[in-house]
Amino acid sequence: MSDYTAKAREIAKKLLQDGTVAMVLGWEKGDEPFVSAPAVIRDAADVDRLVVDEYCIHDLATLLPDYRDRSEKIAIFAKGCDSRGIVRLIQDRVMPRDRLYIIGINCPGMKDPNEFIRAASGLSKAKPADKAVKCLYCQYPNPVLYDEVIGEIQQPGEDKRFAEVDKIESMSADERYEFFIKEFSRCIRCYACRNACVACNCRTCIFDETKPQWVGRSTDPVNNILYQIVRSMHVAGRCVECGECERACPVGIPLMLFNRKLIKDVDKFFGPYQAGISLEDDAVPPLSRYRVDDPDEFM
Template sequence: MNIDIGENIKTQAQTLLEKGEVRCFIGFEKGQFPFHSPPAFIDKAEQAGQLVWDDFCIANLSKYLINFSHLEGKIGLVVKGCDSRGIIRLIQDNQVSREKLVIIGVPCRGMKDASRAAAGMEEITTLPLAEKCTGCLYPNPIVYDVLIGEKVDASPKQRFKRVEEIEKLGLDEKYAYWSKEFARCIRCYACRNICPACNCRSCYLDQHRVNWNGKAVDVAENVNFNLTRAIHVAGRCIECGECERACPVGVPIMAVNRKIIRDINSLFGSYEAGVDLEDKPPLDWYRAEDPDGFR
Protein backbone atom coordinates (compact mmCIF):
# COMPACT_ATOMS: atom_id res chain seq x y z
CA MET A 1 0.00 0.00 0.00
CA ASN A 2 2.69 2.44 1.06
CA ILE A 3 4.85 1.28 -1.83
CA ASP A 4 2.04 1.95 -4.28
CA ILE A 5 1.51 5.40 -2.84
CA GLY A 6 5.25 6.07 -2.92
CA GLU A 7 5.48 4.97 -6.57
CA ASN A 8 2.50 7.09 -7.46
CA ILE A 9 4.06 10.14 -5.77
CA LYS A 10 7.29 9.56 -7.71
CA THR A 11 5.40 9.37 -10.99
CA GLN A 12 3.41 12.51 -10.23
CA ALA A 13 6.54 14.43 -9.26
CA GLN A 14 8.45 13.19 -12.28
CA THR A 15 5.67 14.17 -14.68
CA LEU A 16 5.21 17.61 -13.14
CA LEU A 17 8.94 18.32 -13.33
CA GLU A 18 9.34 16.89 -16.83
CA LYS A 19 6.52 19.03 -18.16
CA GLY A 20 7.93 22.02 -16.36
CA GLU A 21 4.67 22.54 -14.48
CA VAL A 22 6.47 22.99 -11.18
CA ARG A 23 9.89 24.47 -10.40
CA CYS A 24 10.33 22.27 -7.35
CA PHE A 25 8.54 19.34 -5.78
CA ILE A 26 8.51 18.92 -2.01
CA GLY A 27 8.05 15.42 -0.65
CA PHE A 28 9.84 12.98 1.64
CA GLU A 29 12.96 10.89 1.22
CA LYS A 30 14.76 8.36 3.41
CA GLY A 31 17.29 9.74 5.86
CA GLN A 32 20.16 8.20 7.78
CA PHE A 33 17.88 5.97 9.85
CA PRO A 34 14.93 3.81 8.89
CA PHE A 35 12.78 5.93 11.23
CA HIS A 36 13.69 9.20 9.50
CA SER A 37 11.85 10.38 6.40
CA PRO A 38 12.91 14.01 6.13
CA PRO A 39 11.55 16.60 3.71
CA ALA A 40 13.02 16.35 0.21
CA PHE A 41 13.25 19.15 -2.35
CA ILE A 42 13.26 17.76 -5.88
CA ASP A 43 14.26 20.10 -8.72
CA LYS A 44 14.88 17.63 -11.53
CA ALA A 45 12.63 14.89 -12.87
CA GLU A 46 15.42 12.33 -12.63
CA GLN A 47 15.66 12.88 -8.87
CA ALA A 48 12.01 11.98 -8.31
CA GLY A 49 13.00 8.38 -7.57
CA GLN A 50 14.27 9.54 -4.15
CA LEU A 51 10.74 10.22 -2.97
CA VAL A 52 9.13 7.83 -0.52
CA TRP A 53 5.93 7.40 1.44
CA ASP A 54 6.06 5.52 4.75
CA ASP A 55 5.18 5.76 8.45
CA PHE A 56 7.73 8.50 9.12
CA CYS A 57 6.60 11.22 6.69
CA ILE A 58 5.57 13.19 9.73
CA ALA A 59 6.77 16.71 8.91
CA ASN A 60 4.20 19.27 7.84
CA LEU A 61 5.60 20.37 4.49
CA SER A 62 3.26 23.33 4.12
CA LYS A 63 5.52 25.62 6.16
CA TYR A 64 8.30 25.33 3.56
CA LEU A 65 6.06 27.07 1.01
CA ILE A 66 6.93 30.39 2.66
CA ASN A 67 10.47 30.02 1.31
CA PHE A 68 9.11 29.93 -2.25
CA SER A 69 6.43 32.59 -2.03
CA HIS A 70 8.61 35.30 -3.61
CA LEU A 71 9.71 33.09 -6.51
CA GLU A 72 8.21 32.67 -9.95
CA GLY A 73 6.67 29.36 -10.90
CA LYS A 74 4.65 26.69 -9.22
CA ILE A 75 5.55 24.36 -6.40
CA GLY A 76 4.34 20.79 -6.11
CA LEU A 77 4.05 19.15 -2.73
CA VAL A 78 2.73 16.11 -0.91
CA VAL A 79 0.21 16.74 1.84
CA LYS A 80 -1.50 14.73 4.51
CA GLY A 81 -4.76 15.96 6.03
CA CYS A 82 -3.01 18.16 8.59
CA ASP A 83 -0.58 19.57 6.02
CA SER A 84 -3.46 20.54 3.73
CA ARG A 85 -4.94 22.55 6.60
CA GLY A 86 -1.56 24.26 6.82
CA ILE A 87 -1.92 25.26 3.20
CA ILE A 88 -5.35 26.77 3.87
CA ARG A 89 -3.80 28.62 6.83
CA LEU A 90 -1.09 30.09 4.59
CA ILE A 91 -3.53 31.02 1.83
CA GLN A 92 -5.89 32.74 4.29
CA ASP A 93 -2.91 34.57 5.78
CA ASN A 94 -1.91 35.75 2.27
CA GLN A 95 1.40 33.91 2.40
CA VAL A 96 0.90 31.74 -0.67
CA SER A 97 -1.64 31.64 -3.46
CA ARG A 98 -3.50 28.51 -4.46
CA GLU A 99 -2.68 29.05 -8.15
CA LYS A 100 1.00 28.58 -7.46
CA LEU A 101 0.55 25.14 -5.91
CA VAL A 102 0.13 21.66 -7.30
CA ILE A 103 -1.04 19.63 -4.33
CA ILE A 104 -0.70 15.85 -4.18
CA GLY A 105 -2.93 14.72 -1.35
CA VAL A 106 -2.45 11.45 0.52
CA PRO A 107 -4.96 10.21 3.09
CA CYS A 108 -2.99 9.45 6.23
CA ARG A 109 -3.40 6.64 8.75
CA GLY A 110 -1.18 8.40 11.24
CA MET A 111 2.58 8.53 11.49
CA LYS A 112 4.81 6.67 13.94
CA ASP A 113 6.67 8.11 16.91
CA ALA A 114 10.29 8.09 15.71
CA SER A 115 11.61 9.70 18.90
CA ARG A 116 11.25 6.40 20.74
CA ALA A 117 13.26 4.61 18.08
CA ALA A 118 15.94 7.30 18.04
CA ALA A 119 16.39 6.87 21.78
CA GLY A 120 16.78 3.13 21.23
CA MET A 121 13.78 2.43 23.43
CA GLU A 122 11.70 0.64 20.85
CA GLU A 123 12.03 -1.46 17.72
CA ILE A 124 10.87 0.23 14.55
CA THR A 125 8.14 -2.37 13.99
CA THR A 126 6.40 -1.80 17.32
CA LEU A 127 6.49 2.00 17.43
CA PRO A 128 3.27 3.61 18.62
CA LEU A 129 1.35 6.27 16.73
CA ALA A 130 2.95 9.69 17.10
CA GLU A 131 1.30 11.78 19.79
CA LYS A 132 0.41 14.45 17.24
CA CYS A 133 -1.60 11.92 15.23
CA THR A 134 -3.74 10.61 18.08
CA GLY A 135 -6.16 13.53 18.08
CA CYS A 136 -6.38 13.87 14.28
CA LEU A 137 -9.75 15.03 12.99
CA TYR A 138 -8.82 15.37 9.33
CA PRO A 139 -6.66 12.48 8.07
CA ASN A 140 -7.82 13.18 4.50
CA PRO A 141 -6.45 16.16 2.60
CA ILE A 142 -8.96 18.97 2.39
CA VAL A 143 -7.43 20.79 -0.52
CA TYR A 144 -5.62 18.95 -3.32
CA ASP A 145 -5.26 18.59 -7.08
CA VAL A 146 -4.58 14.87 -7.12
CA LEU A 147 -5.54 12.38 -4.43
CA ILE A 148 -3.45 9.24 -4.04
CA GLY A 149 -4.81 6.32 -2.02
CA GLU A 150 -8.17 5.68 -0.44
CA LYS A 151 -9.75 7.99 2.07
CA VAL A 152 -9.54 6.90 5.69
CA ASP A 153 -11.94 7.43 8.57
CA ALA A 154 -10.99 9.85 11.28
CA SER A 155 -10.79 8.22 14.68
CA PRO A 156 -9.66 11.07 16.91
CA LYS A 157 -8.89 9.85 20.36
CA GLN A 158 -9.54 12.18 23.19
CA ARG A 159 -8.84 15.46 21.49
CA PHE A 160 -9.35 17.45 24.68
CA LYS A 161 -8.26 14.82 27.20
CA ARG A 162 -5.17 16.66 28.40
CA VAL A 163 -7.07 19.96 28.50
CA GLU A 164 -9.72 18.40 30.70
CA GLU A 165 -7.13 16.87 33.00
CA ILE A 166 -5.40 20.19 33.50
CA GLU A 167 -8.68 22.05 33.91
CA LYS A 168 -9.47 19.82 36.89
CA LEU A 169 -6.46 21.18 38.76
CA GLY A 170 -6.82 24.01 41.25
CA LEU A 171 -5.40 27.45 40.48
CA ASP A 172 -2.17 26.90 42.41
CA GLU A 173 -1.74 23.43 40.97
CA LYS A 174 -2.18 24.79 37.45
CA TYR A 175 0.38 27.47 38.15
CA ALA A 176 2.81 24.88 39.50
CA TYR A 177 2.16 22.55 36.55
CA TRP A 178 2.77 25.18 33.89
CA SER A 179 5.72 26.74 35.70
CA LYS A 180 7.37 23.32 35.73
CA GLU A 181 6.61 22.63 32.08
CA PHE A 182 7.67 26.04 30.81
CA ALA A 183 10.79 26.01 33.01
CA ARG A 184 12.16 23.28 30.73
CA CYS A 185 11.77 25.42 27.59
CA ILE A 186 15.19 26.24 26.13
CA ARG A 187 13.81 28.90 23.78
CA CYS A 188 15.10 27.30 20.60
CA TYR A 189 11.91 28.48 18.86
CA ALA A 190 11.50 25.21 16.98
CA CYS A 191 7.77 25.43 17.79
CA ARG A 192 7.58 28.82 16.10
CA ASN A 193 9.67 27.96 13.09
CA ILE A 194 7.80 24.78 12.29
CA CYS A 195 4.33 26.31 12.72
CA PRO A 196 2.37 27.21 9.56
CA ALA A 197 0.43 29.79 11.59
CA CYS A 198 3.68 31.47 12.68
CA ASN A 199 4.23 33.26 9.42
CA CYS A 200 4.95 36.85 10.44
CA ARG A 201 7.65 38.43 8.33
CA SER A 202 9.33 39.71 11.46
CA CYS A 203 8.56 37.88 14.69
CA TYR A 204 8.19 39.95 17.85
CA LEU A 205 10.69 37.56 19.47
CA ASP A 206 13.43 38.71 17.11
CA GLN A 207 12.90 42.37 17.89
CA HIS A 208 15.43 42.61 20.66
CA ARG A 209 15.84 46.37 20.57
CA VAL A 210 12.21 46.73 21.49
CA ASN A 211 12.65 43.75 23.79
CA TRP A 212 9.05 42.59 23.86
CA ASN A 213 10.24 39.35 25.36
CA GLY A 214 13.48 39.24 27.33
CA LYS A 215 16.07 36.85 25.99
CA ALA A 216 16.82 35.54 29.48
CA VAL A 217 15.71 31.97 29.97
CA ASP A 218 13.78 31.83 33.20
CA VAL A 219 10.26 30.84 34.16
CA ALA A 220 8.88 34.38 33.76
CA GLU A 221 10.28 35.00 30.28
CA ASN A 222 9.51 31.44 29.19
CA VAL A 223 5.89 31.79 30.26
CA ASN A 224 5.75 35.14 28.51
CA PHE A 225 7.06 33.56 25.32
CA ASN A 226 4.94 30.41 25.37
CA LEU A 227 1.67 32.15 26.18
CA THR A 228 2.25 35.02 23.77
CA ARG A 229 2.89 32.59 20.95
CA ALA A 230 -0.20 30.59 21.89
CA ILE A 231 -2.32 33.75 21.77
CA HIS A 232 -0.75 34.82 18.46
CA VAL A 233 -1.90 31.59 16.83
CA ALA A 234 -5.26 31.55 18.64
CA GLY A 235 -8.05 30.72 16.22
CA ARG A 236 -5.49 30.00 13.50
CA CYS A 237 -3.85 26.86 14.93
CA ILE A 238 -4.61 23.99 12.54
CA GLU A 239 -3.76 21.33 15.14
CA CYS A 240 -1.02 19.65 13.13
CA GLY A 241 0.87 19.21 16.41
CA GLU A 242 4.20 20.03 14.82
CA CYS A 243 5.13 22.46 17.61
CA GLU A 244 4.95 19.75 20.22
CA ARG A 245 6.73 17.21 18.01
CA ALA A 246 9.54 19.68 17.32
CA CYS A 247 9.97 20.64 20.97
CA PRO A 248 13.19 18.95 22.10
CA VAL A 249 12.24 19.08 25.78
CA GLY A 250 8.64 17.91 25.54
CA VAL A 251 6.64 20.97 26.58
CA PRO A 252 2.94 20.04 26.15
CA ILE A 253 2.33 22.90 23.73
CA MET A 254 -0.77 21.37 22.16
CA ALA A 255 -2.52 21.33 25.53
CA VAL A 256 -2.36 25.14 25.49
CA ASN A 257 -3.44 25.34 21.87
CA ARG A 258 -6.36 22.96 22.36
CA LYS A 259 -7.49 24.85 25.47
CA ILE A 260 -7.68 27.99 23.36
CA ILE A 261 -9.46 26.13 20.56
CA ARG A 262 -12.06 24.90 23.01
CA ASP A 263 -12.52 28.35 24.53
CA ILE A 264 -12.93 29.94 21.11
CA ASN A 265 -15.49 27.32 20.15
CA SER A 266 -17.50 27.96 23.29
CA LEU A 267 -17.30 31.75 22.90
CA PHE A 268 -17.76 32.21 19.15
CA GLY A 269 -19.42 29.01 18.03
CA SER A 270 -17.85 25.92 16.55
CA TYR A 271 -14.90 26.72 14.30
CA GLU A 272 -12.20 24.59 12.71
CA ALA A 273 -9.16 26.46 11.46
CA GLY A 274 -7.73 25.61 8.06
CA VAL A 275 -10.73 23.64 6.89
CA ASP A 276 -12.66 26.12 4.75
CA LEU A 277 -10.93 28.79 2.69
CA GLU A 278 -13.93 31.12 2.95
CA ASP A 279 -14.43 30.70 6.69
CA LYS A 280 -12.20 33.24 8.38
CA PRO A 281 -10.85 32.70 11.90
CA PRO A 282 -13.25 34.13 14.51
CA LEU A 283 -10.62 36.41 15.99
CA ASP A 284 -9.88 37.93 12.55
CA TRP A 285 -13.14 39.84 12.33
CA TYR A 286 -15.99 41.26 14.35
CA ARG A 287 -19.66 40.39 14.45
CA ALA A 288 -22.21 42.38 16.38
CA GLU A 289 -23.30 39.25 18.22
CA ASP A 290 -19.77 38.41 19.40
CA PRO A 291 -19.64 38.02 23.17
CA ASP A 292 -18.15 41.07 24.84
CA GLY A 293 -18.30 40.04 28.47
CA PHE A 294 -15.13 39.99 30.49
CA ARG A 295 -14.37 36.64 32.00
Protein backbone atom coordinates in the same frame (compact mmCIF):
# COMPACT_ATOMS: atom_id res chain seq x y z
CA MET B 1 1.01 2.53 2.36
CA SER B 2 3.22 0.40 0.15
CA ASP B 3 1.87 1.79 -3.12
CA TYR B 4 2.03 5.46 -2.11
CA THR B 5 5.67 5.95 -3.12
CA ALA B 6 5.27 4.65 -6.68
CA LYS B 7 2.22 6.83 -7.17
CA ALA B 8 3.99 9.84 -5.67
CA ARG B 9 6.95 9.46 -8.01
CA GLU B 10 4.69 9.08 -11.02
CA ILE B 11 2.79 12.27 -10.22
CA ALA B 12 5.95 14.26 -9.40
CA LYS B 13 7.66 13.11 -12.58
CA LYS B 14 4.76 14.18 -14.75
CA LEU B 15 4.46 17.57 -13.05
CA LEU B 16 8.15 18.33 -13.44
CA GLN B 17 8.37 16.97 -16.98
CA ASP B 18 5.42 18.89 -18.37
CA GLY B 19 6.53 22.04 -16.55
CA THR B 20 3.41 22.33 -14.40
CA VAL B 21 5.67 22.95 -11.41
CA ALA B 22 9.29 24.03 -10.93
CA MET B 23 9.86 22.08 -7.74
CA VAL B 24 8.35 19.37 -5.60
CA LEU B 25 8.32 19.47 -1.80
CA GLY B 26 8.28 15.87 -0.62
CA TRP B 27 10.28 13.40 1.43
CA GLU B 28 13.34 11.24 0.79
CA LYS B 29 14.92 8.44 2.82
CA GLY B 30 17.65 9.26 5.30
CA ASP B 31 20.44 6.91 6.28
CA GLU B 32 18.21 4.78 8.52
CA PRO B 33 15.06 2.91 7.49
CA PHE B 34 13.08 4.89 10.06
CA VAL B 35 14.15 8.25 8.73
CA SER B 36 12.22 10.03 6.03
CA ALA B 37 13.29 13.63 5.63
CA PRO B 38 11.91 16.69 3.85
CA ALA B 39 13.31 17.01 0.33
CA VAL B 40 13.15 19.50 -2.51
CA ILE B 41 13.16 17.93 -5.98
CA ARG B 42 13.65 20.17 -9.00
CA ASP B 43 14.59 17.69 -11.69
CA ALA B 44 12.37 14.90 -13.08
CA ALA B 45 15.49 12.70 -13.12
CA ASP B 46 15.59 12.89 -9.31
CA VAL B 47 12.02 11.81 -8.56
CA ASP B 48 13.15 8.33 -7.56
CA ARG B 49 14.51 9.93 -4.41
CA LEU B 50 10.93 10.62 -3.32
CA VAL B 51 9.19 8.39 -0.81
CA VAL B 52 5.87 8.47 0.95
CA ASP B 53 5.89 6.04 3.85
CA GLU B 54 4.83 5.85 7.48
CA TYR B 55 7.75 8.06 8.61
CA CYS B 56 6.71 11.12 6.58
CA ILE B 57 5.58 12.96 9.67
CA HIS B 58 6.92 16.45 8.91
CA ASP B 59 4.51 19.19 7.93
CA LEU B 60 6.08 20.33 4.67
CA ALA B 61 3.83 23.39 4.63
CA THR B 62 6.06 24.94 7.29
CA LEU B 63 8.75 25.20 4.61
CA LEU B 64 6.50 27.08 2.16
CA PRO B 65 7.14 30.55 3.64
CA ASP B 66 10.76 30.17 2.44
CA TYR B 67 9.40 30.57 -1.07
CA ARG B 68 6.88 33.34 -0.41
CA ASP B 69 8.71 36.10 -2.28
CA ARG B 70 9.24 34.07 -5.42
CA SER B 71 6.97 33.12 -8.25
CA GLU B 72 7.63 29.51 -9.23
CA LYS B 73 4.86 26.96 -8.92
CA ILE B 74 5.39 24.35 -6.24
CA ALA B 75 4.00 20.84 -5.91
CA ILE B 76 3.65 19.87 -2.27
CA PHE B 77 2.66 16.61 -0.63
CA ALA B 78 0.09 17.10 2.08
CA LYS B 79 -1.43 14.80 4.66
CA GLY B 80 -4.71 15.84 6.26
CA CYS B 81 -3.03 18.03 8.89
CA ASP B 82 -0.57 19.49 6.38
CA SER B 83 -3.42 20.44 4.03
CA ARG B 84 -5.06 22.40 6.83
CA GLY B 85 -1.75 24.23 7.24
CA ILE B 86 -1.74 25.05 3.54
CA VAL B 87 -5.26 26.46 3.84
CA ARG B 88 -3.99 28.68 6.63
CA LEU B 89 -1.03 29.89 4.56
CA ILE B 90 -3.37 30.75 1.70
CA GLN B 91 -5.73 32.57 4.07
CA ASP B 92 -2.77 34.42 5.62
CA ARG B 93 -1.71 35.50 2.10
CA VAL B 94 1.66 33.79 2.48
CA MET B 95 1.17 31.66 -0.60
CA PRO B 96 -1.45 32.08 -3.31
CA ARG B 97 -3.49 28.99 -4.16
CA ASP B 98 -2.46 29.14 -7.82
CA ARG B 99 1.25 28.75 -6.98
CA LEU B 100 0.56 25.38 -5.42
CA TYR B 101 -0.16 21.97 -6.82
CA ILE B 102 -1.27 19.97 -3.80
CA ILE B 103 -0.78 16.23 -3.89
CA GLY B 104 -2.95 14.97 -1.07
CA ILE B 105 -2.11 11.91 1.01
CA ASN B 106 -4.94 10.06 2.73
CA CYS B 107 -3.01 9.37 5.90
CA PRO B 108 -3.34 6.32 8.13
CA GLY B 109 -1.22 8.01 10.82
CA MET B 110 2.53 8.35 11.01
CA LYS B 111 5.40 7.13 13.13
CA ASP B 112 7.78 9.75 14.51
CA PRO B 113 11.33 9.29 13.15
CA ASN B 114 12.62 11.31 16.10
CA GLU B 115 11.32 8.74 18.57
CA PHE B 116 13.06 5.99 16.61
CA ILE B 117 16.30 7.93 16.24
CA ARG B 118 16.34 8.68 19.96
CA ALA B 119 15.65 5.06 20.88
CA ALA B 120 18.34 3.78 18.49
CA SER B 121 20.83 6.44 19.59
CA GLY B 122 21.24 4.95 23.02
CA LEU B 123 20.36 8.29 24.60
CA SER B 124 16.89 7.14 25.59
CA LYS B 125 15.39 3.99 26.99
CA ALA B 126 11.89 4.91 25.82
CA LYS B 127 10.37 2.65 23.16
CA PRO B 128 9.08 4.33 20.03
CA ALA B 129 5.31 4.17 19.51
CA ASP B 130 3.58 2.55 16.56
CA LYS B 131 1.64 5.72 16.02
CA ALA B 132 3.02 9.16 16.77
CA VAL B 133 1.39 11.05 19.61
CA LYS B 134 0.38 13.80 17.24
CA CYS B 135 -1.65 11.34 15.14
CA LEU B 136 -3.56 9.67 17.97
CA TYR B 137 -6.75 11.70 17.92
CA CYS B 138 -6.51 13.01 14.36
CA GLN B 139 -9.88 14.22 13.05
CA TYR B 140 -8.73 15.07 9.54
CA PRO B 141 -6.67 12.15 8.15
CA ASN B 142 -7.74 13.03 4.61
CA PRO B 143 -6.60 16.28 2.99
CA VAL B 144 -9.17 19.08 2.97
CA LEU B 145 -7.65 20.69 -0.13
CA TYR B 146 -5.82 19.01 -3.00
CA ASP B 147 -5.37 18.82 -6.74
CA GLU B 148 -5.09 15.07 -6.69
CA VAL B 149 -4.89 12.56 -3.91
CA ILE B 150 -3.09 9.29 -3.12
CA GLY B 151 -4.47 6.37 -1.12
CA GLU B 152 -7.74 5.10 0.30
CA ILE B 153 -9.99 7.34 2.40
CA GLN B 154 -9.04 6.96 6.10
CA GLN B 155 -11.34 7.07 9.11
CA PRO B 156 -10.73 9.70 11.81
CA GLY B 157 -9.47 8.48 15.18
CA GLU B 158 -11.35 8.59 18.42
CA ASP B 159 -11.92 12.22 19.45
CA LYS B 160 -10.26 12.42 22.84
CA ARG B 161 -8.43 15.62 21.94
CA PHE B 162 -9.64 17.52 24.96
CA ALA B 163 -9.30 14.85 27.64
CA GLU B 164 -6.06 16.38 28.96
CA VAL B 165 -7.46 19.89 28.68
CA ASP B 166 -10.40 18.85 30.86
CA LYS B 167 -7.94 17.61 33.48
CA ILE B 168 -6.16 20.96 33.58
CA GLU B 169 -9.44 22.83 33.74
CA SER B 170 -10.50 20.84 36.77
CA MET B 171 -7.36 21.87 38.69
CA SER B 172 -7.39 24.64 41.25
CA ALA B 173 -5.69 27.88 40.25
CA ASP B 174 -2.67 27.04 42.43
CA GLU B 175 -2.35 23.55 41.01
CA ARG B 176 -2.53 24.94 37.50
CA TYR B 177 0.15 27.51 38.29
CA GLU B 178 2.43 24.79 39.67
CA PHE B 179 1.81 22.72 36.58
CA PHE B 180 2.62 25.53 34.14
CA ILE B 181 5.75 26.54 36.04
CA LYS B 182 6.99 22.96 36.05
CA GLU B 183 6.41 22.42 32.35
CA PHE B 184 7.77 25.76 31.15
CA SER B 185 10.74 25.99 33.45
CA ARG B 186 12.63 23.52 31.27
CA CYS B 187 12.06 25.45 28.03
CA ILE B 188 15.44 26.24 26.46
CA ARG B 189 14.00 28.89 24.13
CA CYS B 190 15.28 27.19 21.00
CA TYR B 191 12.14 28.36 19.18
CA ALA B 192 11.70 24.98 17.51
CA CYS B 193 7.98 25.14 18.40
CA ARG B 194 7.69 28.46 16.63
CA ASN B 195 9.68 27.48 13.57
CA ALA B 196 7.91 24.15 13.20
CA CYS B 197 4.54 25.92 13.27
CA VAL B 198 2.72 26.65 10.05
CA ALA B 199 0.68 29.34 11.80
CA CYS B 200 3.91 31.11 12.85
CA ASN B 201 4.55 32.75 9.52
CA CYS B 202 5.08 36.40 10.47
CA ARG B 203 7.87 38.02 8.51
CA THR B 204 9.33 39.40 11.70
CA CYS B 205 8.34 37.42 14.73
CA ILE B 206 7.56 39.35 17.89
CA PHE B 207 10.30 37.38 19.65
CA ASP B 208 12.87 38.63 17.14
CA GLU B 209 11.80 42.24 17.57
CA THR B 210 14.42 44.38 19.24
CA LYS B 211 12.70 47.73 19.01
CA PRO B 212 11.21 47.26 21.51
CA GLN B 213 12.11 43.84 22.79
CA TRP B 214 8.82 42.43 24.05
CA VAL B 215 10.03 39.31 25.81
CA GLY B 216 13.29 38.97 27.73
CA ARG B 217 15.87 36.57 26.40
CA SER B 218 16.83 35.08 29.75
CA THR B 219 15.68 31.53 30.43
CA ASP B 220 13.70 31.84 33.62
CA PRO B 221 10.14 30.82 34.48
CA VAL B 222 8.73 34.32 33.93
CA ASN B 223 10.19 34.91 30.48
CA ASN B 224 9.64 31.30 29.42
CA ILE B 225 5.99 31.50 30.37
CA LEU B 226 5.64 34.86 28.71
CA TYR B 227 7.15 33.39 25.55
CA GLN B 228 4.92 30.34 25.57
CA ILE B 229 1.71 32.19 26.42
CA VAL B 230 2.30 34.79 23.74
CA ARG B 231 3.18 32.09 21.24
CA SER B 232 0.08 30.02 21.88
CA MET B 233 -2.19 33.09 21.99
CA HIS B 234 -0.80 34.21 18.65
CA VAL B 235 -1.86 30.95 17.05
CA ALA B 236 -5.22 30.79 18.83
CA GLY B 237 -7.85 30.10 16.22
CA ARG B 238 -5.13 29.48 13.64
CA CYS B 239 -3.53 26.31 15.04
CA VAL B 240 -4.40 23.39 12.76
CA GLU B 241 -3.46 20.73 15.33
CA CYS B 242 -0.64 19.29 13.23
CA GLY B 243 1.28 18.70 16.47
CA GLU B 244 4.62 19.69 14.97
CA CYS B 245 5.47 22.11 17.81
CA GLU B 246 5.22 19.41 20.43
CA ARG B 247 7.06 16.93 18.24
CA ALA B 248 9.89 19.40 17.63
CA CYS B 249 10.30 20.32 21.30
CA PRO B 250 13.63 18.90 22.50
CA VAL B 251 12.59 18.95 26.15
CA GLY B 252 9.13 17.39 25.88
CA ILE B 253 6.88 20.30 26.86
CA PRO B 254 3.22 19.31 26.22
CA LEU B 255 2.59 22.23 23.89
CA MET B 256 -0.50 20.74 22.26
CA LEU B 257 -2.19 20.81 25.63
CA PHE B 258 -2.03 24.61 25.61
CA ASN B 259 -2.95 24.83 21.95
CA ARG B 260 -5.93 22.55 22.47
CA LYS B 261 -7.18 24.61 25.39
CA LEU B 262 -7.30 27.57 23.00
CA ILE B 263 -8.83 25.49 20.23
CA LYS B 264 -11.52 24.44 22.64
CA ASP B 265 -12.15 28.01 23.81
CA VAL B 266 -12.17 29.55 20.34
CA ASP B 267 -14.65 26.88 19.24
CA LYS B 268 -16.82 27.45 22.30
CA PHE B 269 -16.80 31.24 22.51
CA PHE B 270 -16.39 32.33 18.90
CA GLY B 271 -17.33 29.21 16.97
CA PRO B 272 -18.23 26.68 15.99
CA TYR B 273 -14.82 26.90 14.34
CA GLN B 274 -12.04 24.54 13.24
CA ALA B 275 -8.97 26.18 11.69
CA GLY B 276 -7.86 25.50 8.15
CA ILE B 277 -10.63 23.24 6.91
CA SER B 278 -12.10 25.53 4.29
CA LEU B 279 -11.02 28.28 1.93
CA GLU B 280 -14.47 29.89 1.91
CA ASP B 281 -14.57 33.60 2.79
CA ASP B 282 -16.37 33.02 6.07
CA ALA B 283 -13.80 30.45 7.18
CA VAL B 284 -11.11 32.90 8.27
CA PRO B 285 -10.16 32.49 11.93
CA PRO B 286 -12.60 34.24 14.31
CA LEU B 287 -9.81 36.28 15.90
CA SER B 288 -8.60 37.49 12.49
CA ARG B 289 -12.05 38.47 11.29
CA TYR B 290 -13.60 41.94 11.24
CA ARG B 291 -17.36 42.29 11.39
CA VAL B 292 -19.28 45.52 11.78
CA ASP B 293 -21.83 43.73 13.95
CA ASP B 294 -19.21 42.30 16.31
CA PRO B 295 -20.80 42.15 19.77
CA ASP B 296 -17.63 43.41 21.46
CA GLU B 297 -16.40 46.98 21.28
CA PHE B 298 -12.76 46.40 20.66
CA MET B 299 -11.91 49.34 18.46
